[in-house]
Amino acid sequence: MKVALTVYLKELADALRDRRTWMVVLISSIVAGPVSLLLLASFVSDIEASAAKREVLVAGGQHAPQLANFLARAGARVSEAPADFRERQRDGRLQQAVIVVPEDFERRLARGEDARLQLVFDDSGTKAQASSRAAAGLLRAWQRELASQGLMARGVSPQLLTRFSVEEVNLAPSRSRGAQLLFLVPWLAMLGSVVGAISVAIDVTAGERERGSLEPLLMNPVPAWAVVLGKWGVVATSAIAVVLLTLAGFALAMQFVRSETLAALMQFGPRELAVFLAVLLPFAGFMAALLMLAAAYGRSYKEAQTYASYITMLVNFLPILPLFLSLRDAPWQLAVPALGQQMVLARVLRGEAVGWPELMAPGALALAGTLVCLALLARLLRAERIVFAR
Amino acid sequence: MIEVGHLSKSFVSGRGRRQQRIAAVSDVSFTAPDGQITALLGPNGAGKTTTLRILATLMRADGGTARVGGLDVQAQPLAVRASLGVLSDARGLYGRLTARENVAYYACLRGLADATWQARLAEMARLLDMDSLLDRPTAGFSTGERMKVALARALIHDPAHLILDEPTNGLDVLSTRALRALLRHLRERGKCIVFSSHIMQEVDALADTLVIVAHGRTVASGTPQAIAAGGALEDAFVRLAFGEAA
Numbered sequence: 341m342k343v344a345l346t347v348y349l350k351e352l353a354d355a356l357r358d359r360r361t362w363m364v365v366l367i368s369s370i371v372a373g374p375v376s377l378l379l380l381a382s383f384v385s386d387i388e389a390s391a392a393k394r395e396v397l398v399a400g401g402q403h404a405p406q407l408a409n410f411l412a413r414a415g416a417r418v419s420e421a422p423a424d425f426r427e428r429q430r431d432g433r434l435q436q437a438v439i440v441v442p443e444d445f446e447r448r449l450a451r452g453e454d455a456r457l458q459l460v461f462d463d464s465g466t467k468a469q470a471s472s473r474a475a476a477g478l479l480r481a482w483q484r485e486l487a488s489q490g491l492m493a494r495g496v497s498p499q500l501l502t503r504f505s506v507e508e509v510n511l512a513p514s515r516s517r518g519a520q521l522l523f524l525v526p527w528l529a530m531l532g533s534v535v536g537a538i539s540v541a542i543d544v545t546a547g548e549r550e551r552g553s554l555e556p557l558l559m560n561p562v563p564a565w566a567v568v569l570g571k572w573g574v575v576a577t578s579a580i581a582v583v584l585l586t587l588a589g590f591a592l593a594m595q596f597v598r599s600e601t602l603a604a605l606m607q608f609g610p611r612e613l614a615v616f617l618a619v620l621l622p623f624a625g626f627m628a629a630l631l632m633l634a635a636a637y638g639r640s641y642k643e644a645q646t647y648a649s650y651i652t653m654l655v656n657f658l659p660i661l662p663l664f665l666s667l668r669d670a671p672w673q674l675a676v677p678a679l680g681q682q683m684v685l686a687r688v689l690r691g692e693a694v695g696w697p698e699l700m701a702p703g704a705l706a707l708a709g710t711l712v713c714l715a716l717l718a719r720l721l722r723a724e725r726i727v728f729a730r
Numbered sequence: 731m732i733e734v735g736h737l738s739k740s741f742v743s744g745r746g747r748r749q750q751r752i753a754a755v756s757d758v759s760f761t762a763p764d765g766q767i768t769a770l771l772g773p774n775g776a777g778k779t780t781t782l783r784i785l786a787t788l789m790r791a792d793g794g795t796a797r798v799g800g801l802d803v804q805a806q807p808l809a810v811r812a813s814l815g816v817l818s819d820a821r822g823l824y825g826r827l828t829a830r831e832n833v834a835y836y837a838c839l840r841g842l843a844d845a846t847w848q849a850r851l852a853e854m855a856r857l858l859d860m861d862s863l864l865d866r867p868t869a870g871f872s873t874g875e876r877m878k879v880a881l882a883r884a885l886i887h888d889p890a891h892l893i894l895d896e897p898t899n900g901l902d903v904l905s906t907r908a909l910r911a912l913l914r915h916l917r918e919r920g921k922c923i924v925f926s927s928h929i930m931q932e933v934d935a936l937a938d939t940l941v942i943v944a945h946g947r948t949v950a951s952g953t954p955q956a957i958a959a960g961g962a963l964e965d966a967f968v969r970l971a972f973g974e975a976a
Contacts, residue, residue: 346838350827357826552820556880559786559818560839561811724789 343562347570351544355574360539368535368582396475397421397434399460400441406449407441407457410482429462437461437472439479525608526685527659529586529616530678533624534631534655536582537575538648541631544571545717546644554727565718568632572714575628583620587613608689615688618699622706623681627655629713636720654678674701677709732762732785732891732922737794738946739780754780756946758794762924762939764890767917769937770926773971777946778926779819782895785924786816798891799922812840815889817897821880825869829860829879832868833886840887847886854882857912874905881912892916894925898932910936930964944971 355361399421401408411418421438428434440458448455457479461472488498548554557567594608631648638644659682661667669687674680680702687694720726740753755777762768770778783789784796787807796803798810823832830851837847855861858878863871868879877897885892894913898906913923913936927933933940933954940957942950949970950957958966 342841343839346835350824350831350835350838353831354824354826551822551824552818553822553824555788555818555820556816556822556836556883558788559811559814559816560836561808562839563808727788728783 341566343566344570344573347567348573351540351571351574352577355540355543355578358539358543361578364535364539365578365582365585368532368586395419395436396478397425397436397438398441399425399438400443400445403443403445404441404457406446407439407482410485411478414478414481416478426460429460429468432462432464435468435471437468437475439475523659523663523682523686525590525689526616526682529583529590529620529685530623530655530659530681532582532586533579533620533627534652537579537624537628537631538652540578541575541628542635542638542641542644542648544575545632545635546638546641549639549727550641554721558721558727563718564721565714568714568717568721572625572629572632572710572717575632576625579624579628580621583624587616587620612688615694615699616685619681619684619702622703622710623677626677626706626709626713627651629710629717633713633717633720636717636726658682674698675705677702677706680705731764731797731799732768732924733795733797734761734781734785735759735795737781737784737796738792739777739784739789740792753946755784755791758943758946758948760939760941760948760951762922764922765917765920766938767913767923767925767936768939768941769933770924770941770943771928771930771933771937771967771971772926772943773928776943776971778928778943779895781943782816782893782924782926785893786814786818787811812887813890815884815887815892817877817881817884817892817894819895819899821876823868823871823876823879823883826867828865828867829871829882830864832879833883836883837886842887850886850888851882854885854912857915858882858908873900874902877901877905877909881909885916889921891922892924894923896927897925898927898929906932930967934963942967942970 396411396416396418397420398404398408398411398418401418401420408418421440422428422434425434425438429438438460440460442456442458445455445457459472459475459479461468461475463469463472484501487501491498491501548557558564590608591613631651634647634651635644638647655678658676658678661679662669662673662683667673669683673683684694684698684702687698737755737758738753739755740751743750743752758777758781760768760770770781772778780789784791785798785803787803787810790804799813801810801813803810823829824835827835833851834847851864855864858881860875860878860882863875863879868876871879881897892913897909901909913925917923917938925936937954940950940952940954941948942957954963957963957970
């Protein structure tokens, strides 16, 4: 154990003096985590805010007092559109749809002639789509109101216009709306463990051999498992550090965002944080061991990077699989690394109840995987073809 | 004392149908007594490095015996490593650590007390004239400087046996002289020293006993004078290692 500690302390000092380690830690935790969350949060809250505000832009509103009256009754806030709204919409400065009222609109309407309103928008932006849908909905409602008034004035029941009505019942739990967001947080945290482990894992295995320092190291009277354990400790430390930083970044971002929309979409409080740690720490340890094992087969740093990138790709890809295949959560997914973690963590964020078996299974499998990888590594360190790269 | 008897080792090269076994060592035998410097002399690819790696417990021999201080290298590898200092072909220093930290790492792995290894390092720094190197990261070191640090690291536990693989490779004349002086100093203290070389002058200047290895076999052993048999050592070596035709 003392040997493992010695190896750990040396490798830790070595890794901390490596600029690559710091670059990885900084980039992954600061950029990948909070920044993406902040972007998404502002995106989500903007959409919801403009929809909730029902701000309607009207050009030439003075020509249609009736319309203004209806919009006010419908709870929308009417503003006059800026004079150059078409230009602004085209270059993306104005994301809202604009209702254009021609000068003779009210007169033609009163005479029963063909009266026209224009709804002007540029739907290349997501927000503009929401806004134009809302404005169109309001205009249709006014249309119905005018029509039923006309029918009633002629003694006809307005019911004739709508022989049946459609009521929308959305069965998805309200928090599922943020599906993309729910997917992103655990996914980034898992990627964090890989990103944190990868360069250190290669450095302590293939890097050690490429420097020619593996051969002298193994001539010390120490058991191979102790060397492997110490090295794994440092790789796992690096992986866990990036996971912790990423999660801390999320927690911090949640504090800053304070959006009710986001809070309604997902839960990320102390309890969720605890579950995240319980699931992600064993996963980070497993990734550390797996990446070391893959890198140990590389004859050079470069070859090791190739092998390690296969694992990175799997961790990238496995959690996305259910989205593409429209898979529903199933117990077998717990047994698949990365997929199991993704499933459990997404459920936690959705605020669903997660039982002990679901919490423990991925962790136990990760632990078993770690032990297998470390045992294989200890064997590899005694193999001539690995030590001398034959 | 290091004893090697009829050692053999072969490697598999290539894959599938082109796979073939290449014998690196087929019959190497020698005895290196304590208090002497024994040189393994042979052309490139003669099997010197493989023999030394088997002695250092990094490779398993296919046949024959190898003992270090009476201990079998395959049966008791940890005990053999404890009594052995090895300067391998690959010096293998950690570039981001200072020379002192490089040595300290191995001292800790061997469980030495701080005071013990620091005193030894101070003495070796004096013998090898490397005081000014100790607290610099080893990344930019020259070949000679790297050799000194690696040698100090290999000797930090004051081993009874010392194995050096091509120790003078790439060294300038001053570093070579420092190395020779240290090896003679260690011989006087009764250490058993084995080194490999393909350079005649090196062997002539240092070795008490000469073992000539060619094509994986020991072809001659004895004092340099006995092997030279009155003539030039180089002529004797070429005749023994490459045959009469050369």
